[in-house]
Amino acid sequence: xxxxxxxxxxxxxxxxxxxxxxxxxxxxxxxxxxxxxxxxxxxxxxxxxxxxxxxxxxxxxxxxxxxxxxxxxxxxxxxxxxxxxxxxxxxxxxxxxxxxxxxxxxxxxxxxxxxxxxxxxxxxxxxxxxxxxxxxxxxxxxxxxxxxxxxxxxxxxxxxxxxxxxxxxxxxxxxxxxxxxxxxxxxxxxxxxxxxxxxxxxxxxxxxxxxxxxxxxxxxxxxxxxxxxxxxxxxxxxxxxxxxxxxxxxxxxxxxxxxxxxxxxxxxxxxxxxxxxxxxxxxxxxxxxxxxxxxx
Amino acid sequence: xxxxxxxxxxxxxxxxxxxxxxxxxxxxxxxxxxxxxxxxxxxxxxxxxxxxxxxxxxxxxxxxxxxxxxxxxxxxxxxxxxxxxxxxxxxxxxxxxxxxxxxxxxxxxxxxxxxxxxxxxxxxxxxxxxxxxxxxxxxxxxxxxx
Numbered sequence: 001x002x003x004x005x006x007x008x009x010x011x012x013x014x015x016x017x018x019x020x021x022x023x024x025x026x027x028x029x030x031x032x033x034x035x036x037x038x039x040x041x042x043x044x045x046x047x048x049x050x051x052x053x054x055x056x057x058x059x060x061x062x063x064x065x066x067x068x069x070x071x072x073x074x075x076x077x078x079x080x081x082x083x084x085x086x087x088x089x090x091x092x093x094x095x096x097x098x099x100x101x102x103x104x105x106x107x108x109x110x111x112x113x114x115x116x117x118x119x120x121x122x123x124x125x126x127x128x129x130x131x132x133x134x135x136x137x138x139x140x141x142x143x144x145x146x147x148x149x150x151x152x153x154x155x156x157x158x159x160x161x162x163x164x165x166x167x168x169x170x171x172x173x174x175x176x177x178x179x180x181x182x183x184x185x186x187x188x189x190x191x192x193x194x195x196x197x198x199x200x201x202x203x204x205x206x207x208x209x210x211x212x213x214x215x216x217x218x219x220x221x222x223x224x225x226x227x228x229x230x231x232x233x234x235x236x237x238x239x240x241x242x243x244x245x246x247x248x249x250x251x252x253x254x255x256x257x258x259x260x261x262x263x264x265x266x267x268x269x270x271x272x273x274x275x276x277x278x279x280x281x282x283x284x285x286x287x288x289x290x291x292x293x294x295x296x
Numbered sequence: 297x298x299x300x301x302x303x304x305x306x307x308x309x310x311x312x313x314x315x316x317x318x319x320x321x322x323x324x325x326x327x328x329x330x331x332x333x334x335x336x337x338x339x340x341x342x343x344x345x346x347x348x349x350x351x352x353x354x355x356x357x358x359x360x361x362x363x364x365x366x367x368x369x370x371x372x373x374x375x376x377x378x379x380x381x382x383x384x385x386x387x388x389x390x391x392x393x394x395x396x397x398x399x400x401x402x403x404x405x406x407x408x409x410x411x412x413x414x415x416x417x418x419x420x421x422x423x424x425x426x427x428x429x430x431x432x433x434x435x436x437x438x439x440x441x442x
């Protein structure tokens with residue numbers, strides 16, 4: 001191959017490489033444009049995300065404000081309702097004390113009804129106050145000896161209520177909870193068990209606990225009137241009752257409070273029952289032993 | 297009203313609550329001379345012998361003051377602050393009356409120097425019980441010879 005020939009081949013090669021280079025440059029430009037476009041899209045998306053995040057924040061803030069409004073409304077309403085109620089009750093009491101000589105038996109009965117209902121309304125208002133307070137206050141957890149707690153609650157119930165229930169419990173698992181709130185739950189569930197089984201000749205109530213999937217499950221069973229499972233969802237609603245006041249007195253707020261307390265502890269509440277054959281109420285709370293084992 | 301022999305000063309804007317409180321005292325056999333004033337402004341006039349109580353002998357102090365928290369014009373906390381800020385009145389025991397033990401003002405009242413508080417219960421019998429217990433406590437504590 002002579003020099004001329006070699007040069008021509010080299011030239012051709014160069015020309016070819018040039019074309020290739022231009023092609024590459026063109027491809028690069030396209031890729032660049034694509035990248036720029038994608039960048040723009042990304043920024044747009046980011047901006048959109050920031051916007052929707054702001055919206056979520058805004059919504060959360062509004063929900064929180066509304067909830068607080070509602071809580072303080074419930075609180076002040078139930079609070080202010082006590083004032084006229086105090087007067088109704090007080091004056092009915094005065095009538096009874098100062099004018100019982102003037103009233104005949106029917107008059108006394110009517111007056112009695114006024115007083116009974118004023119008292120009922122007082123309990124109702126107190127329950128509502130408890131319920132609204134639970135929404136406002138935080139909880140302070142500590143290790144609770146549930147067995148001891150049940151013992152305390154039972155002796156308080158025995159002092160205030162006459163009943164014939166045979167109540168069994170032993171070695172209940174300790175848990176992590178707000179002592180006073182958990183006491184409220186156990187008082188409520190035990191009082192309910194006693195109340196709704198009070199019409200049986202023999203009443204048996206059993207409190208049990210077991211570890212299951214990392215949580216403690218507590219149950220309180222009775223052999224009382226029970227309930228129809230098709231109404232189970234109504235049990236925990238505010239002002240929801242499955243019995244009339246004539247059958248069993250109550251305000252319909254108790255189990256709503258229980259549910260709220262257990263939810264505050266990130267636990268669950270549920271119930272099983274059969275009409276005429278008793279009911280069992282369950283709630284779950286943290287397994288305290290499991291947590292301490294982890295720490296060690 | 298013989299202002300100079302007042303032993304219990306009741307400051308309460310709600311007439312029903314006042315009537316019930318007075319009845320509760322009587323039922324609890326607390327028959328000390330009592331004056332009922334309807335708002336904080338009147339109470340301050342009484343305590344410091346101004347306005348319509350001008351000329352009252354301020355050395356004759358009530359043995360106990362009971363006042364409501366929620367009152368028009370001068371509210372309970374203001375009255376309390378003024379009572380506890382004055383050398384003339386700060387030694388008089390003050391019992392706050394309130395509708396609920398949950399009231400955030402109770403803590404405020406304690407920080408201002410309130411000596412005790414009574415939750416006005418819905419049940420009248422309960423009311424008699426708490427009013428009597430507290431009334432006795434403060435009346436006797438001040439004057440053991442009573």
